[in-house]
Structures are given as C-alpha cells and as structure tokens.
Amino acid sequence: NGLEGVSVMVTAGANQAYTNVVVAVLDAEDGAVLFAPYYFNHLMAIQMTGGSDRVVLGPVNKDFLPDAAWLEDKLAEPSAGPRIKMVTVVNPCNPTGVAMPADHLRRLSAICAKHDVWLIVDNTYENFTYEEEGHPAHTCVSGDHVVNIFSFSKAYGMMGWRVGYLSYP
Numbered sequence: 001n002g003l004e005g006v007s008v009m010v011t012a013g014a015n016q017a018y019t020n021v022v023v024a025v026l027d028a029e030d031g032a033v034l035f036a037p038y039y040f041n042h043l044m045a046i047q048m049t050g051g052s053d054r055v056v057l058g059p060v061n062k063d064f065l066p067d068a069a070w071l072e073d074k075l076a077e078p079s080a081g082p083r084i085k086m087v088t089v090v091n092p093c094n095p096t097g098v099a100m101p102a103d104h105l106r107r108l109s110a111i112c113a114k115h116d117v118w119l120i121v122d123n124t125y126e127n128f129t130y131e132e133e134g135h136p137a138h139t140c141v142s143g144d145h146v147v148n149i150f151s152f153s154k155a156y157g158m159m160g161w162r163v164g165y166l167s168y169p
Contacts, residue, residue, distance in 0.1 A: 001123070001126070001140050001148070001150065001167070002139075002140060003140055003142050003148065003167050004142070005142070005169075006142055006148075006167040006168060006169060007167065007168055007169070008165055008166070008167050009165060009166050009168070010163070010164075010165045011163075011164045011165060011166065012162045012163070012164070013151065013153060013162030013163065013164045014122065014124045014149050014150065014151035014153070014154070014164035015041050015045070015162075015164070016162070016164065017149045017150075017164045017165065017166040018041065018042060018045050018088075018120070018122065018149055019045040019048070020166065021086075021118075021120055021147050021149070021166065021168075022045045022046055022049055022051075022086075023049060025085060025086050025118050025120075025147075026046070026049060026051055026085055026086055027085075028050060028051075029054075029082055029083070030051070030054065030082055030083060030084075030085035030086070031051075031054040031055070031056055031081065031082035031083060031084040031085065031086075032046055032051060032054060032055055032056070032084065032085065032086045032087070032088065033055075033056045033057075033058050033071065033074070033084055033086070033087040033088065034046075034055055034056075034057055034058065034088050035057070035058040035059070035060055035066040035067075035088075035089060036057045036058070036059070036060065037060075037064075037093075037095055037096060038057070038088070038090070039090050039094045039095070039122065042088055042090075042122070043055060054081070054082040056074065056084060058070055058071060058074070058087075063098065064093060064096045064098040065098065065100060065101075065104055066089055066100075066104075066108060068104065068107050068108055068111060071087065071108065071111050071112075072111050075111060075112075075114075075115035075117060076115065084115075084117060085117060085118060086117065086118045086119075086120060087108070087112055087117055087118070087119050087120065088120045088121075088122065089105070089108060089119070089120070089121055089122070090121075090122040090124070090125075091105060091121055091122070091123055091125075091126075091138065091139075092125045092126070092128060092129060092138065093125075094122075094124065094125060097125075097128070099129050099130075099135050099136045099137070099138055100136065100139075101136045102136065102137075102139040105121070105139060105141050106141055109141045109143060109145075109146060112145055112146075113143055113144075113145050116145070117145065118145055118146075118147065119141070119143075119145055119146045119147075120146075120147050120149065121140065121141065121146065121147070121148050121149065122149045123138070123140060123148055123149060123150050123151075124149065124150065124151040124154050124164075125154060126138045126140075126150065127154070128154075142167070142169075143169070144169045145169070146169070147166055147167070147168045147169075148166065148167045148168075149164065149165075149166045150164060150165050150166070150167075151163075151164045152164060152165070
C-alpha cells in the first residue's frame with residue numbers, strides 16, 4: 001500500500017476494522033461525516049455505538065467525489081451540535097465504484113488535519129480499479145490523523161473468510 005511509519009492491526013474483516021475505529025475514536029457526544037452514497041455498514045457501526053443522531057451526510061459532486069469545499073465549510077463553522085471528530089471516505093467507493101484521484105484524497109486529508117479531525121479511508125476495494133480504461137489508480141494517504149482500512153477477503157477473493165486490517169498512526 002506504500003504506507004510507512006504506521007502500526008497495523010489485523011481484524012476479522014474490514015467491517016470489524018471499521019467498528020474498532022468507531023469505538024476507539026468517537027465518544028458519545030461526537031459527530032461523524034459520511035458521504036452519500038455511503039457503505040451501509042459504516043452507518044450501522046456508528047448506530048451500534050449510539051451515534052446515529054450525530055451522523056452528518058455530506059454531499060458528493062457530479063463525479064461522485066466527496067465535496068471538499070462543503071467539508072471545509074462544515075468543519076470550519078462553529079458547532080451548533082456535536083463536534084465532528086471523524087470523516088469517512090471509501091476509495092474506491094462502494095457502491096459507485098468511483099476511484100478518488102490522489103490530489104482529491106490529499107485535499108480531504110489536509111482539510112481534516114487542519115481541523116483536527118480523523119480521516120478514515122476504507123480501501124476495501126483497492127484492487128478493483130480500472131486505470132487502463134482511464135480511471136484513477138488507487139492511492140493511499142497517511143498522517144497522524146489518518147486510519148486506513150483494508151480487506152484481504154476482497155483483495156484475494158477469499159469468499160467466506162473475513163480477514164482485514166487497519167493501519168493507524
């Protein structure tokens with residue numbers, strides 16, 4: 001994945017990895033951003049920890065990329081409700097299949113770093129990209145505010161096996 005200087009935790013699948021992150025990062029009063037369309041298990045993990053009323057659904061642009069300008073504005077505005085502590089993106093996206101260009105992912109990361117917010121990147125479908133057809137290659141970002149989630153089950157076609165991992169600072 002090209003990530004260096006990170007720790008790794010092996011989990012019983014990428015869904016467990018995401019749930020572990022939610023439990024570790026979010027407190028009862030914290031908010032989280034998901035960009036619609038989002039992977040339904042991400043919402044379920046937040047709901048299971050009691051945070052369903054603190055999920056903010058962010059918009060995507062015409063290319064189904066998370067709206068970075070909206071995120072910057074949302075994180076910069078004074079909080080009338082719960083403080084947003086975590087932003088989740090899926091790259092490539094499930095369910096759209098859109099792979100995020102590297103510069104867009106770096107921009108989201110910079111916005112989160114600026115506002116002291118965790119960026120959670122679900123890379124479960126990292127091997128399902130189509131560069132030969134003109135789509136962006138999969139890229140990862142890292143930093144002291146970034147957690148990356150991966151899936152051996154999807155990457156290596158291990159149907160029925162649930163093996164995932166996450167990398168964290």
